[in-house]
């Protein structure tokens with residue numbers, strides 16, 4: 140499967156692209172069941188809601204995956220980290236053949252998965268999840284350039300109520316000043332200039348099996364989950380093969396998986 144010219148242009152213009160019903164429902168159910176078991180037992184490495192809120196920018200840049208902190212008895216897991224090594228089903232999804240030509244098209248060169256970033260089951264748990272504020276994923280990543288794309292798989296329906304992703308179309312191509320972000324590099328919501336841009340936000344309710352590709356510099360956010368069921372999604376990131384992680388940074392600490400493929404048509 141490959142993208143049409145129109146889809147490819149849309150990705151480059153907006154910074155994201157929806158691929159409806161890309162994964163089979165049975166696969167989504169299997170991934171979700173395994174993820175729920177890992178979540179139930181808090182199988183490390185995980186990121187908790189506590190860590191997500193408390194960590195400074197510097198800590199986030201260094202974290203390689205922790206367990207549940209001993210001093211926090213009741214924790215809500217925000218994400219299961221390092222999912223590539225957790226289960227063959229997770230690995231097979233990340234290495235699936237069908238998406239390789241599409242990733243090649245959007246990156247403009249052979250895709251390589253970076254296990255340093257995302258590589259996660261992302262959750263929004265009922266009652267305990269928090270809002271994810273406007274940010275660019277690239278803020279804590281260290282590569283030669285920004286040719287990276289994330290692959291988000293909805294394992295069930297995602298909507299305004301349970302915390303679907305919201306995007307600011309085209310923001311991946313915009314240049315921002317440091318003053319437009321807070322100390323943790325969240326995009327400030329109370330400056331008039333930012334507010335005007337935030338008003339252009341968009342979101343699309345997702346069905347189980349939908350994939351969203353989004354650029355690493357696209358501003359995005361998500362609500363907390365206001366329903367009674369967990370929202371669980373799978374996200375990993377691929378980069379262009381020539382785009383090297385900068386030595387000495389967290390981005391260079393993990394393996395990379397080359398996604399070889401048949402030549403593009």
Ligand SMILES: O=C(O)CCC(=O)C(=O)O
Nearest residue numbers: 261271276302359360361
């Ligand atoms: O909280 C979410 O669902 C979105 C997560 C996200 O944007 C991120 O961790 O980069």
